[in-house]
Amino acid sequence: MKKIYKTISDLISNGRNFVITSHINPDGDAIGSELGLARALIKLGKNAKIINVSETPRELRFLDSDNLIERYNPRKHNKFIANADAHFFLDLNQITRTGKMQAAFEKFRKPRVCIDHHQEPNEFADYYFIEPQIGSVGELIFDFLEKTKLTGIDFKIAEALYAAIMTDTGSFRYERTTPKTHRIAAKLLKTGIDPKHIYEMIYEQSTLSRLQILGKSLQNMRVYADGKVCAMEIRRKDIVKYNGTEADIEGFVNYTLTVQNVRIGLLFYEFEKGFKVSYRSRGEIPVNKLAAEFGGGGHINAAGSRIEGKSLTALKNKVIEKAIEYLKYDK
Ligand SMILES: [Mn+2]
Numbered sequence: 001m002k003k004i005y006k007t008i009s010d011l012i013s014n015g016r017n018f019v020i021t022s023h024i025n026p027d028g029d030a031i032g033s034e035l036g037l038a039r040a041l042i043k044l045g046k047n048a049k050i051i052n053v054s055e056t057p058r059e060l061r062f063l064d065s066d067n068l069i070e071r072y073n074p075r076k077h078n079k080f081i082a083n084a085d086a087h088f089f090l091d092l093n094q095i096t097r098t099g100k101m102q103a104a105f106e107k108f109r110k111p112r113v114c115i116d117h118h119q120e121p122n123e124f125a126d127y128y129f130i131e132p133q134i135g136s137v138g139e140l141i142f143d144f145l146e147k148t149k150l151t152g153i154d155f156k157i158a159e160a161l162y163a164a165i166m167t168d169t170g171s172f173r174y175e176r177t178t179p180k181t182h183r184i185a186a187k188l189l190k191t192g193i194d195p196k197h198i199y200e201m202i203y204e205q206s207t208l209s210r211l212q213i214l215g216k217s218l219q220n221m222r223v224y225a226d227g228k229v230c231a232m233e234i235r236r237k238d239i240v241k242y243n244g245t246e247a248d249i250e251g252f253v254n255y256t257l258t259v260q261n262v263r264i265g266l267l268f269y270e271f272e273k274g275f276k277v278s279y280r281s282r283g284e285i286p287v288n289k290l291a292a293e294f295g296g297g298g299h300i301n302a303a304g305s306r307i308e309g310k311s312l313t314a315l316k317n318k319v320i321e322k323a324i325e326y327l328k329y330d331k
Contacts (some may be wrong), residue, residue, distance in 0.1 A: 081108065253265055
């Protein structure tokens with residue numbers, strides 16, 4: 001067994017009160033891993049609280065049917081956070097990703113455990129269980145629970161971990177999807193969880209507004225540089241027209257990469273004041289660097305930036321021109 005497994009399982013056995021948290025704007029892996037670990041700790045008779053800085057996204061709330069996730073409120077939570085026996089940070093490797101909870105975590109003098117799969121961690125925790133080659137934190141939690149035999153994996157733990165793995169592997173198709181990913185999924189399915197239900201709850205609960213805005217933005221999609229750069233835009237007036245919100249456009253940018261031959265995808269979103277640009281790329285093209293040229297950041301293949309300004313057309317021209325320069329990184 002990995003040494004870190006023993007360390008973490010001893011921490012759990014010897015403690016009673018635990019805080020589990022994840023990053024701002026939590027995704028399926030964040031929420032699913034938190035619920036999987038929290039339920040395992042609760043089964044062991046521990047007092048485990050999931051405290052998040054952001055609200056749980058609508059499509060993931062069904063996973064939390066027992067309402068374990070609490071939204072951070074300093075007056076309500078700071079005492080519990082300060083007096084806990086350990087803190088667990090899941091699906092993040094930089095303390096700044098906990099937003100306004102950061103101060104409360106930094107005061108803590110007992111063990112901080114970081115369980116994650118991102119690259120280049122910051123130094124903030126006492127124990128790191130980080131495996132960048134693994135597709136989701138859900139897989140790490142499963143492996144930990146299985147190897148340590150701390151507790152059995154029941155239906156509710158399995159449902160949460162399956163959702164974590166499914167969402168972070170793009171429904172079992174991204175690069176880090178391995179035979180082991182599928183073996184873990186198989187073991188989770190044996191508990192009787194329903195993969196069709198989990199998929200439908202997460203991906204097939206669109207509002208009508210969302211699809212109408214998507215239709216509009218797909219129509220204005222354009223390609224540049226021999227079809228290697230693809231851009232789409234969302235105008236404020238269309239959001240208003242279709243009664244949408246910013247949450248409705250989540251994930252739209254990914255459609256740019258579904259066009260054949262596209263290497264860089266861009267989405268321009270017009271706010272009341274200023275703009276948001278989302279960047280996607282294939283292969284080695286570092287869109288985090290491209291985004292950084294416009295005050296943003298992110299990962300090599302997915303990034304974002306917020307830009308002040310008045311003219312969407314002027315901004316688009318500038319970003320597209322830069323994006324075309326970045327095609328030189330493509331191998
Ligand atoms: Mn993740």
